[in-house]
Amino acid sequence: MSAILVYLGTHDNKLDKSAYEIASYAVALGEKTGLPVTGLVLGNAENIDQIGQYGLSKVMQHNAGFYKDFDATLYAKAVHEAAKQVSAEYVLLSHDYTGKSIAPFLSVYMKAGLVTTAVALPEINGDECIVKRNVFSGKALAYVKIKTPVKIIALLPNAYGKTKKEATVQVEQVSLSVDESVRKVKVKEVKKVIGKVSLTEADIVVSAGRGLKGPENWKMIEELAELLGAATACSRPVADAGWRPHHEHVGQTGTAIRPNLYIAIGISGAIQHLAGVNGSKVIVVINTDPEAPFFKAADYGIVGDAFQVVPKLIESYKQWKSQHA
Ligand SMILES: Cc1cc2nc3c(=O)[nH]c(=O)nc-3n(C[C@H](O)[C@H](O)[C@H](O)COP(=O)(O)OP(=O)(O)OC[C@H]3O[C@@H](n4cnc5c(N)ncnc54)[C@H](O)[C@@H]3O)c2cc1C
Numbered sequence: 001m002s003a004i005l006v007y008l009g010t011h012d013n014k015l016d017k018s019a020y021e022i023a024s025y026a027v028a029l030g031e032k033t034g035l036p037v038t039g040l041v042l043g044n045a046e047n048i049d050q051i052g053q054y055g056l057s058k059v060m061q062h063n064a065g066f067y068k069d070f071d072a073t074l075y076a077k078a079v080h081e082a083a084k085q086v087s088a089e090y091v092l093l094s095h096d097y098t099g100k101s102i103a104p105f106l107s108v109y110m111k112a113g114l115v116t117t118a119v120a121l122p123e124i125n126g127d128e129c130i131v132k133r134n135v136f137s138g139k140a141l142a143y144v145k146i147k148t149p150v151k152i153i154a155l156l157p158n159a160y161g162k163t164k165k166e167a168t169v170q171v172e173q174v175s176l177s178v179d180e181s182v183r184k185v186k187v188k189e190v191k192k193v194i195g196k197v198s199l200t201e202a203d204i205v206v207s208a209g210r211g212l213k214g215p216e217n218w219k220m221i222e223e224l225a226e227l228l229g230a231a232t233a234c235s236r237p238v239a240d241a242g243w244r245p246h247h248e249h250v251g252q253t254g255t256a257i258r259p260n261l262y263i264a265i266g267i268s269g270a271i272q273h274l275a276g277v278n279g280s281k282v283i284v285v286i287n288t289d290p291e292a293p294f295f296k297a298a299d300y301g302i303v304g305d306a307f308q309v310v311p312k313l314i315e316s317y318k319q320w321k322s323q324h325a
Helices: 017-033 048-053 072-086 097-109 214-228 236-240 271-277 306-323
Strands: 001-008 037-042 058-062 087-092 113-118 123-125 126-137 140-146 151-155 169-174 202-209 230-235 261-265 282-287 299-302
Touching: 001 017, 001 072, 017 037, 017 048, 017 087, 017 151, 017 282, 037 048, 037 072, 048 058, 048 299, 058 072, 072 087, 072 097, 087 097, 097 151, 202 214, 214 230, 214 306, 230 236, 261 306, 282 306
Parallel strands: 001 037, 001 087, 037 058, 058 169, 087 151, 113 151, 202 230, 202 261, 261 282, 282 299
Antiparallel strands: 113 126, 123 126, 126 140
16 A cells, blocks of 8 residues: 545545645645645536645546535545545545545445544554644544544545645546446435535635524625625524524534634634534634633633624725725
């Protein structure tokens, strides 16, 4: 075994944002171990050459039509075949929706130790590989030793970052011995939210809770989000009450996100909410109650009424934008 294989996720025929981060991670692991790094793209993607900005120079692509709809078994089989082709010692994925579904199957197929929610490059001493990972919804860190010859690591999105490094990408079309017969899920219909920033891919998220009093007050949240190019999110009771759609609910039982900026408006900061957002790089909290638990997790806090603060934020951002256009 003598290589690193990095799975690059795609969406709508484009590389996922997380692909750039996992590529940076793979290139750094390649430098650390001296192993060659190969990227893997399943299906079509028009912008593969852009991965070269992050130092990845070799990508294998299996452009079969049956990758259009995601299926964890099918994808894991394909990644396994690709890993065999390059004799991979390390298989790297992003711990996003697809990566975290593929990784456990792959671990079984390859009889390989798997560490999910990794947050740093592994420490390698001879045969020992120790991976730092997030546990208890980001409340603690664990160091896990992988002892198997093949090692699988799923990196938590936004935990490592992207490193610019120019390389020219060579894309090789490969054939993998996998076909659609292994598919377990038949996709009947795909419904897309059009024209909105995807919550898991967003750099900025504007989120609001029960402090907003009712669904009719979300206009200002949407306006602020649109101005900032942000996605919108909410606390669970807001989704449960039907004020907002369930796919916007973040937290322990909702979507876990790690944007660069999370703006929490009229949300108390219950532990179950924090569990899904405390990995955000910068947290801004707006709340009338100075004792709201969210302020303890915040980088910046505004004690004030959302109905006064948010319109002022919108106004001043518009002014700033008009001066800096
Ligand atoms: C098993 C389990 C799982 C859960 N999972 C999740 C989860 O995934 N996500 C989640 O969010 N919750 C989850 N919860 C619920 C969680 O415990 C809280 O009840 C919830 O997060 C509270 O939502 P909130 O902060 O919007 O509402 P509240 O707790 O009612 O807080 C509203 C906040 O708004 C402030 N406020 C009021 N008026 C204004 C104003 N005009 N301007 C500014 N601030 C104002 C108040 O001071 C208060 O801090 C879970 C609970 C359980 C038991």
